[in-house]
Amino acid sequence: MPDAPTPTHDQLYAMYRSMVTMRRFDAVVTELAEADRIPGYAHTYTGSEAIAAGVCAALRPSDWIASTYRNHGHAIGKGVALRAMAAELHGRRTGTAKGKGGSMHISDFGVGMLGAFGIVAAGMPIALGAALSMKMQGRDEVAVAFFGDGAVHQGVFHEAMGLAKLWNAPVLFVCENNQYAEATALDYHLHTETVANMAAGYALPGVRADGMDVVAVYQATLEAVARARAGGGATLLEFVSYRFSGQYEGDKQTYQPADERAAWWAREPLTAFEQAAAERGLDAARLERIRADADAEVAAAFAAAEQDPWPEPDELYDDVYVSYEGGLR
Amino acid sequence: MPDAPTPTHDQLYAMYRSMVTMRRFDAVVTELAEADRIPGYAHTYTGSEAIAAGVCAALRPSDWIASTYRNHGHAIGKGVALRAMAAELHGRRTGTAKGKGGSMHISDFGVGMLGAFGIVAAGMPIALGAALSMKMQGRDEVAVAFFGDGAVHQGVFHEAMGLAKLWNAPVLFVCENNQYAEATALDYHLHTETVANMAAGYALPGVRADGMDVVAVYQATLEAVARARAGGGATLLEFVSYRFSGQYEGDKQTYQPADERAAWWAREPLTAFEQAAAERGLDAARLERIRADADAEVAAAFAAAEQDPWPEPDELYDDVYVSYEGGLR
Amino acid sequence: MSERLLTIRDAINEALVQAMEADPTVFLMGEDVAGGAGRDDRGGLDAWGGPFGVTRGLATRFGRERVLDTTIAEAGFFGAAVGAAMTGMRPVVELMYVDFAGVAYDQMLNQAAKVRYMFGGTQKVPMVMRTVVGGGFRAAAEHSQTLYSIFAHIPGLKTVAPTTAADAKGLLLTAIADDDPVVFFEHKRMYMQKSHVPEAPEPIPFGVAAVRREGTDLTIVGVQRGVQFALEAAEALAGEDISVEVIDPRTYTPLDKGTILASVAKTGRLMIVDESYPRASLATDLAAIVADEGFESLKGPIRRVTAPHTPVPFSPPLEDAYLPLPGRIVAEVKRLLGA
């Protein structure tokens, strides 16, 4: 991407802040899950922070994203409040979904986070619909669907790609190729050379970039966003990373060879960013402050959330419908 | 396909017989439908006879096919008895499904006709499963799924193609590209240059041939069948034809420009075959006899079927389950 | 004022026209809802208007930007409807036959129905899923189902099944204006039935049943075409001095339990008529509600006259025995009343 704009220092610091916040947030989630201090399933994001941070940096607050069960990074990247996320994970009334959704279903309309969908690839047509909606309303917002490498086999991937082409919709399909779908490795499940190759079946552009490099992600996204805003339609973006996290907290990951993990870890996105920092003219001390700030902010969010009130049992009946004649009970 | 074997004269006569039978059969269906003399929906096959005839000529009786609501041609090609088909269309107890299925659901296990499925693309994974089954049983039979150009957008097309690759299954996906999906023309709905192009997304061979030329169809199929039997896996075949029939009987086809229809009609498969007959050394008188025989056979089948007994109302309860503890009523 | 008679089909068309005129965020999506892919060189903007002609004329009137022909990708375009509904539009999306629900069911069951709840009420999904149901066309197992129950079962969805042209129009207007996802069932055998329909847009509220016929000996609650079958049976039974009350719930989620319970309080007896499969169904739902909340009024068993537990058969004599036609209802009523 030689002619893609280089991010400014401020932008780089912001992306770094975003990434370290994601990393720290999920580190706390892992701790809490291990200590049985949060209920339910949690899916963490370690290793793919550059993807969410780079993509979201290329978006406006009014652009939309749709995410998956593995959504914490996307939510943080798009600007969802940590406090409300932490409260949601804790099942508290102050959470993004008042405790009704939990870790798998973070959403925040106010910052363009359409929501997180637990069914593999289900968010793809929903993001497509948001994009269609923007187009119909004459707005130039775009929509992004995040999904994993495993999701490319699901029928609705195909349908969403095809309809995006048909409608020339301003949507970005962002595949986080983290080498694994649950315990199934990419070389077993992917048929084409790359995920990006699959775009050809829909006559859409398919772009692959290093998902460990936040700047590469940012630049590739920016180009696709510009095309979409200008009426040029959809793009399939593939960002290559590694799922250092388990499929969910508790997964022993016996299917990931140790040497493979080690080799990828050498390239993990925070280290990669820090190593390139000097060259990019960034200030090491400022990076350290950012880390400390992020740690503190995450810690404060969880500490506060854990003190938050539980929902009352009767709140169960709220929010099913906007209105329901005769009432629900 | 320069090195594909040329069909023998006997084979050519057989394919012609197959095609004219299909044409005649559906002509009678149209007449009966117009006269309100058969119940239900009927979907006829005029224009694509060369596809079913050519494909089935390349198969063994023990190979499997799965079809759609537009199945009469496939059934005839595979050798389903006309008498039983006609009776099924008439809703008689002597029908292929004892009157339970009708025109949309012809099947005949005995000749390898797995059945006809009314949901677009639903037969694709079913044929795939039959292919997997043959492979697991150590047999070298193959399975074929017929479907239309419109079906390539359905999610399960994608899933069946991908799984066929994953399992290296001996299955042929045969797309009858007849230019229309209901009232929607190909140039509106297809994103790639050809349907065959879509095979690349699954790293499968995609082959396109003239669906008006029964020999071209036969040869392309033969090659794919040979590959599948030899353990070489699946192929996507695209045969190009034209849907002279309505979507269903009664459809006025206002969306097909007259000049377009005329241009394609000039190439319709029976005429094409007859024009090439002399050059292939076939005997015109014998072709005429074949036509007369086919007409007579079709007429006899329908005439007899119309005299067949209706099922008794209570037969309604048969054939839901192989066994049902306590009974259905 | 003279009666303006419209078919159910045309009443639905009129509701769509009026809703689209009144609100620019309303748009249609589906396979051949225009037809000819909305192209002038392909038989005009309305080659089809859907296989039953329900949406005919709308592409001409509103342009193909608002009447979108889709590919055969139901999961994709139902999901797109969810996303569009979440972000300011009011999609009316067509599932050509309810029998095809299985290919898009996830988007209905898990996304449309749950978005509001699992995101804590911060979002809404104002979409209408129009679909065609019903037997009687000799269309066999995959084009004749009603499948009301797989939607009525799911919290978060509303379900509507009109039986008259006026209701079809009024309930569809309400459905489109409603902020929740609504599944709107149209019975293919009822499209051509005519009745008086007011010209002005007059929405009919959800959750209000209609008493279609008053009676004293027995209450029959019909489900969509079951209402008509019940009315025909009631007419026949009237000749034998049996007085049947016929109730049409019109909407099933929400359900007007009050009208049903009040009727059973009066008659003491309940029958339910529905052409759907008999198990875990709307018919069992209505029976179960009355067996609990209306138990004290009951003088006898609650009888369900439904399809049997089999797929829909093709052959006319089989399908006729399959459907809960008036003759079967009459016989069951007599058996129930010991008449």
Add this chain to the structure above:
Amino acid sequence: MSERLLTIRDAINEALVQAMEADPTVFLMGEDVAGGAGRDDRGGLDAWGGPFGVTRGLATRFGRERVLDTTIAEAGFFGAAVGAAMTGMRPVVELMYVDFAGVAYDQMLNQAAKVRYMFGGTQKVPMVMRTVVGGGFRAAAEHSQTLYSIFAHIPGLKTVAPTTAADAKGLLLTAIADDDPVVFFEHKRMYMQKSHVPEAPEPIPFGVAAVRREGTDLTIVGVQRGVQFALEAAEALAGEDISVEVIDPRTYTPLDKGTILASVAKTGRLMIVDESYPRASLATDLAAIVADEGFESLKGPIRRVTAPHTPVPFSPPLEDAYLPLPGRIVAEVKRLLGA
């Protein structure tokens, strides 16, 4: 002979082993049913054995030709199972969570269920669809459903929901040997419960309910985990001199109506406990059957204790209020008996 205690999870595993040993046409398919795509360099042949470890060890034992890890393409591999079943195999195919049914529902609803009927009984589809249901894991709206009803509604499918380890084994053996498509529900909160399981393969017939506890004042029919909730409630109520009979239908299609009706004939009262959605459900199904065929025995209303008409909430206090836990059952029983 000493009692051999197994968890439900291990009992299912054992049934699979025995079925696969006895019949070479039985094979498994699903996402990570082996895990590590069955590769030795990926943590051995059984990195996972499914997310709950139910199929652990099977790939090692039978090879990955008979334990097929699939991609995330449920419509594809469920359809493939239909095709394989039609042509001589007996696939046991796993839907990881029943909540994902929506993406493959067409193949279940229209193909697996209808192939035999719409082809006039010339074919059969001997396949088992194993799937995981249930709340109580704080897994929220898309990983906690039971959805029994969208299968029980459909003619052509059989539905089985075991509640003990012995039943899980015996009913799964029957399901695999059965010539019809069977949906086999496993409750995720019950996997680790232990009970005595015979080592030999002893199939348990479909359509035979189990009376889990005898009683005289009231019959409770539980649906899967509802049976356990009912048993706990019955125990508590026994302390207050209320005698509850608890019935476990075990299979829902086919259903053993006789045992339920006989119990209601004895007690005169019926309650149904099910954690599913309340509308058009198995609970309404059971209620409707008794409100018709058992009406004469009834001394009072038929009460359903179910989940409310809402998606499953995440937060523990909400989910606890959502489920029909024993405390709610006890309170409802007392209300019903006026105690």
